[in-house]
Amino acid sequence: MSDVTTFSATISATTRNGILVVTIDNAPVNATSADVRSGLDKALVHAEAAIGIKGVVITGAGKTFIGGADITEFGKPAIEPTLPDVIEKIEALSKPVIAALNGAALGGGLELALACQYRIASPSAQVGLPEVKLGIVPGAGGTQRLPRLIGVPAALDLIASGRIAKAAEALSLGILDELPETDLVDAAIEAARRLTGASPRKTGELTAAPADPTEIDKASGKILAKARGQKAPAEAVRLVASSHRPLAEGLADERATFLTLRDSREAAALRHIFFAEREASKVAGLEGIDARPVVTIGICGLGLMGSGIAIAALAAGYTVIGLDQTQEAAEKGHERIVGLLERNLASGRLDRSGFDAQKSRLFVTATDANLAPCDLVIEAVFDDLDVKIDLFRRLDKVVRPDAILATNTSYLNPDEIAAATAHPERVLGLHFFSPAHVMRLLEVVRCEKTAPDVLATGLTVAKKLKKLPVVTGVTEGFIGNRIFSAYRREAEFLLEDGALPHEIDVALENYGFPMGLFAVYDMAGLEIAWARRKRQAATRDPSQRYVEIADRLCEAGRLGQKSGRGWYAYPDGKRTVDPEVTAIIETERAKKHITPRSFSKDEISQRMLQAMATEGEALLAEGIAARPGDIDLVMVNGYGFPAHKGGPMFAKS
Ligand code: 3H9
Numbered sequence: 001m002s003d004v005t006t007f008s009a010t011i012s013a014t015t016r017n018g019i020l021v022v023t024i025d026n027a028p029v030n031a032t033s034a035d036v037r038s039g040l041d042k043a044l045v046h047a048e049a050a051i052g053i054k055g056v057v058i059t060g061a062g063k064t065f066i067g068g069a070d071i072t073e074f075g076k077p078a079i080e081p082t083l084p085d086v087i088e089k090i091e092a093l094s095k096p097v098i099a100a101l102n103g104a105a106l107g108g109g110l111e112l113a114l115a116c117q118y119r120i121a122s123p124s125a126q127v128g129l130p131e132v133k134l135g136i137v138p139g140a141g142g143t144q145r146l147p148r149l150i151g152v153p154a155a156l157d158l159i160a161s162g163r164i165a166k167a168a169e170a171l172s173l174g175i176l177d178e179l180p181e182t183d184l185v186d187a188a189i190e191a192a193r194r195l196t197g198a199s200p201r202k203t204g205e206l207t208a209a210p211a212d213p214t215e216i217d218k219a220s221g222k223i224l225a226k227a228r229g230q231k232a233p234a235e236a237v238r239l240v241a242s243s244h245r246p247l248a249e250g251l252a253d254e255r256a257t258f259l260t261l262r263d264s265r266e267a268a269a270l271r272h273i274f275f276a277e278r279e280a281s282k283v284a285g286l287e288g289i290d291a292r293p294v295v296t297i298g299i300c301g302l303g304l305m306g307s308g309i310a311i312a313a314l315a316a317g318y319t320v321i322g323l324d325q326t327q328e329a330a331e332k333g334h335e336r337i338v339g340l341l342e343r344n345l346a347s348g349r350l351d352r353s354g355f356d357a358q359k360s361r362l363f364v365t366a367t368d369a370n371l372a373p374c375d376l377v378i379e380a381v382f383d384d385l386d387v388k389i390d391l392f393r394r395l396d397k398v399v400r401p402d403a404i405l406a407t408n409t410s411y412l413n414p415d416e417i418a419a420a421t422a423h424p425e426r427v428l429g430l431h432f433f434s435p436a437h438v439m440r441l442l443e444v445v446r447c448e449k450t451a452p453d454v455l456a457t458g459l460t461v462a463k464k465l466k467k468l469p470v471v472t473g474v475t476e477g478f479i480g481n482r483i484f485s486a487y488r489r490e491a492e493f494l495l496e497d498g499a500l501p502h503e504i505d506v507a508l509e510n511y512g513f514p515m516g517l518f519a520v521y522d523m524a525g526l527e528i529a530w531a532r533r534k535r536q537a538a539t540r541d542p543s544q545r546y547v548e549i550a551d552r553l554c555e556a557g558r559l560g561q562k563s564g565r566g567w568y569a570y571p572d573g574k575r576t577v578d579p580e581v582t583a584i585i586e587t588e589r590a591k592k593h594i595t596p597r598s599f600s601k602d603e604i605s606q607r608m609l610q611a612m613a614t615e616g617e618a619l620l621a622e623g624i625a626a627r628p629g630d631i632d633l634v635m636v637n638g639y640g641f642p643a644h645k646g647g648p649m650f651a652k653s
Contacts, residue, residue, distance in 0.1 A: 011039025029067030066109025135267030139258025269646030276629030302333020308436030498596030512642025
């Protein structure tokens with residue numbers, strides 16, 4: 001082993017057996033910052049010139065190979081060499097360059113590896129070109145080299161979806177050449193020595209096999225249908241599908257497309273969401289606070305919500321004890337949960353041993369005392385204050401005093417539930433979204449008396465459940481439902497002012513929501529919100545504008561899709577504008593002497609956005625939400641707000 005040569009603050013190398021082993025050490029994810037690029041460039045120049053060096057191995061320090069370009073540099077003046085410059089130098093080197101993937105090679109990281117002559121990886125490595133998720137296309141050769149290496153259809157699948165492939169799949173696709181069982185760097189040095197003198201295999205010089213146009217059309221049709229108006233997936237499809245062009249032409253087109261997209265509002269929005277996700281778990285006051293250990297989770301109420309939570313908890317490795325009111329209900333819950341596990345088994349998401357292991361960790365009971373071993377109990381019972389208070393009082397008596405109690409309420413005041421217990425400091429809210437095993441968002445409610453380590457435990461468990469936790473203070477509906485109420489209210493004002501339900505829905509879908517608000521109402525059913533409005537009627541401030549149209553619909557038996565009619569009619573199951581609804585709306589407008597006016601799609605979406613952003617500002621001012629980004633995450637991950645618009649706070653900034 002020779003001495004360490006330092007090429008930059010983040011790039012160093014040793015020479016072993018005539019091979020220059022270059023290590024990228026740029027925590028946290030070895031992103032290709034200006035310093036990394038400059039160091040790599042110098043290392044390559046050195047390798048080319050040094051007679052004693054026969055080849056190069058590039059690897060990463062820590063658990064990542066390269067997480068991609070440094071996205072914090074986007075939007076700042078470019079610093080040379082660019083990543084394409086470095087990659088061009090790798091491919092042009094007269095000596096073999098081996099990529100030794102010690103962990104994830106994503107975005108620019110995979111692009112760099114693709115230009116190497118040989119790719120060797122540890123079994124934990126992952127590869128992918130997730131650029132479309134950031135509103136961009138790969139900008140350092142990915143759309144041109146990957147199809148040359150693995151064919152257009154497979155490259156389209158990876159690039160246009162941005163999905164990440166594990167090492168074994170990458171090997172079978174031909175992205176990786178070897179998964180050695182011995183030490184990664186030793187094996188990479190061995191490969192470099194083997195390739196020395198052989199005529200180099202350059203990815204850029206391979207010819208992309210012409211793809212079947214029907215196959216491309218089919219694949220791109222699917223991708224574009226999911227894109228909901230985003231630009232990057234369509235551009236990715238275009239670049240990959242035309243990768244049979246001369247390399248230089250394809251690279252120039254790719255680079256120009258990358259630069260335009262990188263500077264777009266869409267990419268800025270998706271970067272905002274990326275960083276907001278990482279910020280969300282940084283909670284003031286929790287620095288240095290350890291979470292309590294959690295092994296066993298109790299779940300009270302094994303309906304749809306409780307079962308979904310159970311599935312997420314079993315998948316995360318927890319032991320689950322489900323409680324329901326009667327033995328029969330508990331058994332039914334057991335059946336439902338096992339049914340969901342079986343579905344995962346059938347779809348291949350779970351293998352047989354995983355299924356058996358998860359099932360063996362599931363217990364159900366109708367006896368409170370059987371929850372005694374739980375470290376955390378989550379209630380998912382009927383959203384009624386008396387029911388929940390009664391349950392928490394009972395739980396208080398059977399679980400250890402240091403066990404945590406969480407309520408999944410969506411509208412009740414968890415402080416009132418906590419106050420009914422002997423240890424309110426161990427109570428917090430864990431507000432899951434339905435279906436709980438699918439939806440990533442989890443509002444973690446910090447109650448007035450929640451102890452810091454209880455909150456820290458909520459966040460740790462949420463992460464283990466593979467959820468995206470966002471901390472919220474106590475307010476009616478927490479962050480999400482409060483903003484959603486403002487959004488709903490504004491839609492109803494618009495109805496009264498002159499817009500029709502389908503016009504509002506079309507405007508929202510055009511903006512990027514997967515479904516308009518009134519179509520969603522019809523799907524979910526109108527009666528729960530109706531019941532709530534009736535409950536609130538006595539305390540409603542009479543000076544505040546209240547739109548009665550929804551009440552009239554419910555009184556007419558229009559309770560949504562289930563009852564065959566709601567905001568729309570459903571002849572043969574097909575959603576159709578219903579003149580009866582228009583008539584109800586017109587009558588209500590007339591009662592209030594409102595002269596209806598027409599609204600453009602843009603006006604509708606802007607009014608809805610403004611209503612959300614104004615409510616968001618109020619949540620920030622009240623200290624319910626810590627950051628605008630937290631609000632955006634909630635709306636994007638729980639309420640269908642298009643991620644490429646960045647959430648209501650970003651969109652209005
Ligand atoms: C690209 O490559 C463009 C090219 O095609 C063209 C170039 C010309 N840059 O996620 P974590 C930070 S576009 C800067 O919690 P994990 C992150 O903010 C890029 N910073 O870790 C966080 O900071 P903090 C394509 C980055 O272990 C910290 O690292 N690549 C970057 O759970 C830890 O992050 C991608 O889209 C970055 N690229 O997961 C991959 N990435 O500690 C994006 C992360 O201050 N990255 N940070 O909060 C990931 O998917 C995950 O971070 C990764 C690690 C899987 C790598």
